Amino acid sequence: MAERHTHKIRFLSGGERQMVSIATGLLAEPRLLILNEPTLGLSPKLRTELCTAIKSIKAMSVPLIVIDQDVSFLSELIDRLYLFDHGRISNVLERNDIPDHDTLMAMLFGGVTS
Template sequence: MTVLLEVVGLSGGYEPVQIFKDVDFAVEDGACAGLFGPNGHGKTTLLRTISGLIDPWSGSIVFDGIQLNTPGERRTRKSRNLNYDLLVRRRMDPKKVARAGLIHVAQGSPLFPELTVAETLSIAPAPARAGGRAVDPDLPFSLFPQLKERRHSKTRFLSGGERQMLAIACGMLAAPRLLILDEPTLGLSPKLRLELASAIHAIRQAGIPIILVDQDVGFLRDLVDTLHVFDHGSISRVLSKAEIPDHETLMADLFGGVH
């Protein structure tokens, strides 16, 4: 398969604290790459950096053959009393990233609370890449029939599961070449987790590559081709689907078993 996303030697964080260092990560076209690791070890920060929401400190992010970030190392802030981003041009443009087709559905499904479901879906295609493929406007309702019933409801009145469905639907309407899903099942019931797993499987069947983060190895194992274990700001191992252990075994490997 062709490598669609290639991250090499990527380092970053929130100045002055470095969160991750020298991360190498690749996603093949048509594949689903899982990312698993303890809370607070930098998974979300890594994904926010890949999608351009946070400037990378060093390394390269190449998507579909094009480097998205400015080469070289980021300069250090000279003063904590100045807004660095007002003085120095950003090294990565998240709008350019989205238009290239790298679409990030962030953790916590951030949405506009006063917009209805229908209004939210109507603006979702805005980040779509220039000249990108047309997306069926009824796609959200085929993936998540509940959204059709709730299309006139404001998003602040939706349940947690419905908000997550809406966030993923918005990501799909943006015509992704690669879809990043950061903990889409966080805080959801087992029933809703199964519904989301079915929707993610349907997205996979449509040939859209995915980066999927979740805290349940069993959930990931059913959907991914490879599992990247993220530990203390770096990828400690990459497991094929056949090598992925159960949740308890992997957690014991990370934190030590009970003897």
């Protein structure tokens, strides 16, 4: 982002805007940082960069709540996964207990696992 410091935010890419949003949140020295769908609309390359950035934030001991539908992205970051169904927590999984994609989809939407 250093090379973009003179650009207006409206001219930044979606990933760059996301990074600016997270940085702005960190400037407030939050006791808890909540990221809602941080990967939405990002390219795979930017998702990787964002994951690295969030890992750095986590390493700074900033408590995080990350809401996202990309479970593979989340599994690299989280200690615990909360599954919601119609606004209620339907299941809580520790990091080591998170199943593969197909099993997780079956848990969420029913059906037979492969």
